[in-house]
Amino acid sequence: MSTSVVIRCKIGTCSHFSSPRDGASRARSLSFNSSWLALFSVRVSPPQPFLPFCVNFPRACGQPALRCAAPQRHCAVCPFPSVADYRPQSRCRLRCGVACHATAAAMHRTRPPQAMIKPSWATLCLSFVVLFAAQHVAVVSARADARRGSAPDHSYGNPGSGGVVHPVIFVPGLGGSVLEAKLSNRTKHRDCATTSDWYTLWFSETQVLTRYECFIENIKLSINATSNELLNPRGVKVRGRDFGGMDGVNYANAGSHDVIPVPYLVKLSDVLEKQLGYIAGKTLRAATYDFRKAGQDADTQQMFARLQQLVEETYQLQGNRSIHLVGHSLGCNFANSFLLSKSAAWKKQFIASLIILSPPLAGTPVAIQGTIAGPVFPYVPQEIPALVAPAVRTMASIGWMFPHENASIWNPNTTFIQTNKRNYTIGDIPDVLEAMNATVLKRLWPSLKRRHVQGFIPPEVPVLCMYANDSKTALTIEMENVFDVTGKIVASTLGDGTVNIDSLRVCNHWKALSAAPVVVREHALGGSLSAHTDIVQSEPVLRDIVAWLRSTPAAEVAPRVGPPARTAGRVQKI
Numbered sequence: 001m002s003t004s005v006v007i008r009c010k011i012g013t014c015s016h017f018s019s020p021r022d023g024a025s026r027a028r029s030l031s032f033n034s035s036w037l038a039l040f041s042v043r044v045s046p047p048q049p050f051l052p053f054c055v056n057f058p059r060a061c062g063q064p065a066l067r068c069a070a071p072q073r074h075c076a077v078c079p080f081p082s083v084a085d086y087r088p089q090s091r092c093r094l095r096c097g098v099a100c101h102a103t104a105a106a107m108h109r110t111r112p113p114q115a116m117i118k119p120s121w122a123t124l125c126l127s128f129v130v131l132f133a134a135q136h137v138a139v140v141s142a143r144a145d146a147r148r149g150s151a152p153d154h155s156y157g158n159p160g161s162g163g164v165v166h167p168v169i170f171v172p173g174l175g176g177s178v179l180e181a182k183l184s185n186r187t188k189h190r191d192c193a194t195t196s197d198w199y200t201l202w203f204s205e206t207q208v209l210t211r212y213e214c215f216i217e218n219i220k221l222s223i224n225a226t227s228n229e230l231l232n233p234r235g236v237k238v239r240g241r242d243f244g245g246m247d248g249v250n251y252a253n254a255g256s257h258d259v260i261p262v263p264y265l266v267k268l269s270d271v272l273e274k275q276l277g278y279i280a281g282k283t284l285r286a287a288t289y290d291f292r293k294a295g296q297d298a299d300t301q302q303m304f305a306r307l308q309q310l311v312e313e314t315y316q317l318q319g320n321r322s323i324h325l326v327g328h329s330l331g332c333n334f335a336n337s338f339l340l341s342k343s344a345a346w347k348k349q350f351i352a353s354l355i356i357l358s359p360p361l362a363g364t365p366v367a368i369q370g371t372i373a374g375p376v377f378p379y380v381p382q383e384i385p386a387l388v389a390p391a392v393r394t395m396a397s398i399g400w401m402f403p404h405e406n407a408s409i410w411n412p413n414t415t416f417i418q419t420n421k422r423n424y425t426i427g428d429i430p431d432v433l434e435a436m437n438a439t440v441l442k443r444l445w446p447s448l449k450r451r452h453v454q455g456f457i458p459p460e461v462p463v464l465c466m467y468a469n470d471s472k473t474a475l476t477i478e479m480e481n482v483f484d485v486t487g488k489i490v491a492s493t494l495g496d497g498t499v500n501i502d503s504l505r506v507c508n509h510w511k512a513l514s515a516a517p518v519v520v521r522e523h524a525l526g527g528s529l530s531a532h533t534d535i536v537q538s539e540p541v542l543r544d545i546v547a548w549l550r551s552t553p554a555a556e557v558a559p560r561v562g563p564p565a566r567t568a569g570r571v572q573k574i
Contacts, residue, residue, distance in 0.1 A: 165277060165283060165549060166318075166324055167284070167285065167318045168549070169311060169323055169326070170287070170327075171325060171326065171331035171334055171335045172249050172286065172288065172329075172331050173329025174330040174395075174398065175252075175291060176249060176252070176265075176330075177241070178200060178247075178252065178254045179219075179240060179241065180198045180199060180200055180241050181199060181218055181236055182236075183195050183218070183235055185235045186236060189213070192213070192217060198239075200255040200257075201218060201238065202219060204256035204258060208388075216391055218236050219391045220233070221293070221394040222394065223444070227298075228296065228298075228443055228444060228447070229299075230292070230293045230299060230396060238292075240290060243287065243288050243289075244286070244287075246265070246280040249269075249288060250265055251264060252264045264533075265328075267537045268537070268542060268545070269284055271545075272284055272545075272549070275546055276546065276550065282317070285314060287307045289303045289334075292397060294334055294396060294400060295399055295447075296396040296444060296447075300451075303334075304337075304341060311350050312350060315349075322350055325353075325355070326357070328357045328535075328536055329358050329532065330360065330397055332356035333360065333400060333455055335356070336356070336359075336454060336458075339351065340459060344460065347459070347461050351461045352461075352462070354459055354464075355463075356507065357535050357536060358499060358531075358533075360503055361404075361455035361456070361504070362404045362409040362503035363402050364402075364403065364473075364500055365403055365477075366473070367399075367401035367403075368403070368424075368429065369416075369477050371398050372483070372484075372485075372487075373484065373485035374387065393436065393440065394440045394441075395440070396444050399445065400448055400452075402452075409506070412426060413425060416475070417432060417476075417479065418476055418477065419478075419479055419480060420481070430445055436482045458516070459514075460515060463519065465507035465508075465510075465518065465519065466521045467504040468496040468497070468523050468524070468531035468532070468535055469496070469501055469522040469524060471496050471497040471525070471527050471531045472493075473497055473498065473499065473501070474489045474491075475493050476489070496532040519548075521544055
């Protein structure tokens with residue numbers, strides 16, 4: 001018997017079940033309320049998996065009724081849905097999740113991943129929510145701008161003014177590069193494909209929604225105990241999409257065939273194309289990279305070599321014009337570390353400036369918390385982002401974003417993780433990794449700490465540093481143990497919602513250390529909890545970037561003092 005999924009989402013109730021289909025397609029019903037909107041915002045660094053669940057704002061209605069059509073047996077019930085574990089010829093099994101992906105029992109059994117991406121009605125449900133949420137966020141942002149007396153302004157000036165443009169190369173953040181995978185004689189796991197052409201692995205909402213276990217098995221890494229080399233699963237190749245082009249960064253889910261595209265750098269690239277005459281793939285390029293491995297020494301050196309080649313190639317193709325590097329989030333640390341590895345003569349010839357947006361130069365405790373339970377967002381049940389935590393624990397890059405030991409930024413006695421048995425400070429990070437059995441991060445921790453030091457060293461090129469300064473940002477999370485995904489924030493500071501203000505302001509310290517000019521601009525983005533990624537679409541930030549790129553040389557842009565952050569980096573108890 002074939003089945004079709006019916007999802008009914010009503011305020012106060014939830015039901016997820018399968019119903020028989022007898023040749024003619026049965027009706028699929030869906031209703032939802034606008035109160036969902038406050039639960040979602042578009043965040044793409046790192047992207048979050050949206051799973052099908054009904055929710056009554058501001059709490060999950062929980063305990064949905066779940067039923068399998070084949071075999072006709074009821075599934076266990078759980079407070080929050082995540083992922084079903086269905087095995088043919090067996091009882092429909094549920095691991096705290098949306099059961100009855102039995103609908104996909106025959107679906108996708110032998111087809112490769114690129115054929116496994118037809119959107120379900122659950123995906124459509126979520127996609128509409130995300131779409132309306134994005135519109136809602138835009139309205140809220142506009143109102144916030146109006147309250148601050150600075151309504152959105154699209155007047156960036158006359159296209160092409162300021163002379164010949166210098167090429168731009170983007171360096172995206174953790175999760176910002178679209179990753180593609182190719183399977184070849186992949187080790188058999190359940191009904192997952194073993195052979196495929198290149199397909200979008202990260203980020204694909206559909207892969208996470210309908211093929212969760214296959215997704216986790218293909219994206220997680222292991223480590224060679226002798227060489228510390230990071231290894232893909234056997235039979236899996238992974239690459240950054242469209243290296244040197246823009247298709248791997250404009251949308252976070254490019255190539256995934258998800259119903260709703262998730263924008264990342266598309267607005268910024270559109271502005272540069274329309275206002276300054278940049279051309280994607282020629283004067284506007286992106287150095288996509290396998291962000292999972294960034295921070296591991298050998299892999300990072302290979303990435304640096306590719307970035308150097310891209311810079312030099314672009315320089316030559318564009319009439320020997322030096323390059324503006326633009327980093328976001330982890331991409332700021334990556335680009336700075338790259339420049340520190342280059343000679344002064346090389347930088348003078350090839351680099352016009354470094355623009356860094358939301359730079360976690362001293363790391364952030366949110367990275368530790370994300371390793372344990374996935375990123376923490378208000379109103380969203382933590383069981384949802386926790387689904388990617390097992391893969392995150394195998395990524396060197398998340399360790400690169402851990403707090404960097406520096407007493408002027410992080411008090412050695414500050415508790416980041418508070419449990420029933422023990423509190424963990426910055427000096428206890430190895431113990432946290434041991435407790436959560438994060439083998440990859442534990443082995444790489446000594447080399448990651450050496451890379452942390454570079455965040456406090458300026459690159460000796462002109463720098464424009466910009467970040468949000470008015471969002472509540474987690475400092476301490478209370479949980480039962482290091483596997484508890486229901487922890488709550490008990491202390492916070494201001495920042496951009498992901499990186500605390502003192503870490504963002506490290507580029508202020510660069511001014512006294514750098515012979516090259518360093519311009520720092522703080523932006524109040526209305527307290528948005530997603531300001532860390534919203535910054536790449538913020539109108540005032542886009543205007544500043546355009547003005548910087550127009551200037552000749554770039555360093556002549558007059559510094560401007562940004563609005564002071566309320567209470568600066570002072571800890572706020574909750």
